[in-house]
Amino acid sequence: MSTLPDILASQTDLEAQAAEALPHSFSHCTYPLGELRQSVYLCLTCAEPRGICSACSIACHGDHEQLELFPKRDFQCDCPTHALAHPCTLHTIAEAPNVGNSYGQNFRGLFCRCSRKYEAEKERETMIQCLACEDWFHESCLNLRERPDSREPSPVQIEEPTEDEAATEDDDASSSGLPPPLIRDDDYDAFVCGSCVTRVPVLRRYAGTPGVRIVVRDSDTAIWRVEGAPESESEPVEVGDEANVATGSKRTRAEDGADESDAKRARVSPSLITDPKATPTSPCLAPPPNPLATDIMTRHANGDPSRGAGDIFLADGWRERWCRCSSCAPSFDFRSYLLSTPEETYTPPPDPDAGLSLEALGMRALMGLPRAQAIDSLRAFNEMRDGLMDYLRPFAAEGRVVGEEDVRAFFEEKERQRGGR
Numbered sequence: 001m002s003t004l005p006d007i008l009a010s011q012t013d014l015e016a017q018a019a020e021a022l023p024h025s026f027s028h029c030t031y032p033l034g035e036l037r038q039s040v041y042l043c044l045t046c047a048e049p050r051g052i053c054s055a056c057s058i059a060c061h062g063d064h065e066q067l068e069l070f071p072k073r074d075f076q077c078d079c080p081t082h083a084l085a086h087p088c089t090l091h092t093i094a095e096a097p098n099v100g101n102s103y104g105q106n107f108r109g110l111f112c113r114c115s116r117k118y119e120a121e122k123e124r125e126t127m128i129q130c131l132a133c134e135d136w137f138h139e140s141c142l143n144l145r146e147r148p149d150s151r152e153p154s155p156v157q158i159e160e161p162t163e164d165e166a167a168t169e170d171d172d173a174s175s176s177g178l179p180p181p182l183i184r185d186d187d188y189d190a191f192v193c194g195s196c197v198t199r200v201p202v203l204r205r206y207a208g209t210p211g212v213r214i215v216v217r218d219s220d221t222a223i224w225r226v227e228g229a230p231e232s233e234s235e236p237v238e239v240g241d242e243a244n245v246a247t248g249s250k251r252t253r254a255e256d257g258a259d260e261s262d263a264k265r266a267r268v269s270p271s272l273i274t275d276p277k278a279t280p281t282s283p284c285l286a287p288p289p290n291p292l293a294t295d296i297m298t299r300h301a302n303g304d305p306s307r308g309a310g311d312i313f314l315a316d317g318w319r320e321r322w323c324r325c326s327s328c329a330p331s332f333d334f335r336s337y338l339l340s341t342p343e344e345t346y347t348p349p350p351d352p353d354a355g356l357s358l359e360a361l362g363m364r365a366l367m368g369l370p371r372a373q374a375i376d377s378l379r380a381f382n383e384m385r386d387g388l389m390d391y392l393r394p395f396a397a398e399g400r401v402v403g404e405e406d407v408r409a410f411f412e413e414k415e416r417q418r419g420g421r
Contacts, residue, residue, distance in 0.1 A: 025349045026055040029090040031080045035100050037073040038346040041066045042107055046086050049107035050078035054348055060089050067118070069106050071345050072134055073337070076101055104135060111136045113193070113309070124148050124178060126185070131314075131337060132196035142191075142311050143215045143224045144181035182224060183213055183313050190318065194300055194310030200338075202322065202331035203312060205286050208293025211315040216296055216308040227293055228312075285323040387414065 030038055030053040040051040045064035056079035057066055064086075076098045078084055080091035083098070105111070111118050111127065112135065118127070125148060127136040140147035197203045206212045208227040217224050296308040319341060322328065332338050369377065391410050395402050 026058040027090065028348075029053060029056050029077055029079060029088060030346060031077045031088075031091050031095065033076075033346070035074045035076045036346050037071055037343055038075060038077075040069045040072045040075055042069055042109060043084070043086070044109065046084055048084055049103050050081075050083045051075060051101070051103075051107060052079045052084075053077040055090055056088060060086065067109055070129065070134075070136075072102075073343065074100065074102070104133065106135060112138050112141050113195075114138065114141050126181075128185075128191050130193040130196060131190045132192050132200070132335075135193065137191075137193060137311075139181045141309075143217075143309065144183055145178065148178055182215060183226060187229075187315070188213060188313035189316045190314045192312050192314070194305075194308075197310050197312055198297060198301055200331050200335065202286070202328045202338075204294075204297050205289055205328070206322075207297065207310065207312050208290030209287040211318060211321060213313040213315070214290075214293050214296065214308060215311065216292055218307075220306050227290060282323075282325050284325045284327055286325075286328055384414070 030036070039054050041054070041057040041061070043050075043052060043057075043061045043064050043066050045061070045066075051069065051072065052061060056077060060079055077091075078098055078101070079086075080088040080093065081095045081097045087094075105115060109117050116138075118136075125138045125140060125145075127138055128142065129136050138147070139145050192200075192203060197207060208214045208216070210228060213226050213228040215224050216227050293308075297310050299305070299307055300310040319339060322332070322338070324332070337343055388410060392402060394400075395406070
């Protein structure tokens with residue numbers, strides 16, 4: 001049984017959680033800002049392969065089922081356009097459909113090269129975002145581990161680990177109940193999928209060289225291993241071998257607002273290219289191509305991923321190591337994300353009302369009403385308060401518990417009285 005103080009404390013806690021989850025103002029659609037890197041949402045209720053901004057996801061589609069796609073670069077909100085039948089309440093002028101946006105499979109609710117839907121209640125794997133196309137990939141589809149079974153509907157209760165065990169598990173495992181992947185998230189700074197690598201000559205050139213890891217195998221039946229890692233890290237590791245491996249806490253691509261540390265995100269290095277020798281007039285400073293990686297890329301381009309998918313994992317400081325000679329420099333044209341950091345992602349302005357209680361918000365709204373309307377509102381509130389006190393007094397005198405049906409009965413009676421006037 002909940003007491004009144006318990007209910008008030010719960011209300012305060014819910015208000016604090018709401019302020020933390022939604023600290024920004026959602027009163028302006030980003031459409032007038034044009035194309036920019038911003039968080040994008042897919043409205044499953046509207047069932048159109050279009051994206052909406054954070055503000056429209058709350059103000060216009062708040063009662064719809066949505067899927068967070070996370071940041072997309074060069075994207076303009078589709079909510080005010082004719083592409084969506086649901087009208088935009090923030091940008092009321094109907095606009096022509098956006099022609100500059102790119103709509104990959106994420107806008108159909110599909111992810112990874114396996115084109116599977118993301119089901120948070122079943123997914124056990126970490127998903128990793130490609131720096132280039134910004135799609136999300138399962139670790140198993142990157143040959144970093146064997147594909148695990150789906151999560152059980154009801155989690156199994158396990159004994160709580162000690163602090164030392166928990167620390168070890170956090171270091172070694174990337175997902176709940178799973179062994180660590182072949183390349184752990186602390187071992188690289190950014191990831192580019194094989195399809196994107198094949199389109200960028202400089203990425204193909206660097207694949208498999210030191211600091212640009214690539215997952216390969218020497219035959220169709222061999223175990224997967226890493227090329228491009230330091231000598232001490234290049235020994236083959238059996239993907240899916242669970243012997244002597246600690247498991248740990250889940251880190252999945254969350255769509256419910258979980259902390260971003262719970263999922264692998266596309267990270268960026270804090271450095272810039274500052275090497276004065278790396279100019280178009282300099283000789284090529286790129287390392288010699290890795291023959292095995294070159295073979296993998298050729299096979300992948302011909303539709304044979306059996307020896308590797310061509311994905312690369314870039315170590316910290318990768319932006320500093322690019323060659324920018326006349327042969328390599330064209331690869332960076334229209335791909336500023338390979339050179340400049342950090343990429344700026346639009347953040348809505350802070351909400352001045354975030355953190356205010358419902359009572360404070362109600363008083364602010366009341367103060368904004370015309371005087372006569374404010375007086376009528378106060379009178380109606382006082383009448384409701386006095387009526388509720390009279391209704392609850394017998395419960396207090398008799399020690400009876402007030403149930404939901406009792407509260408509903410009180411307000412239904414008030415509605416009948418109002419309708420009879």
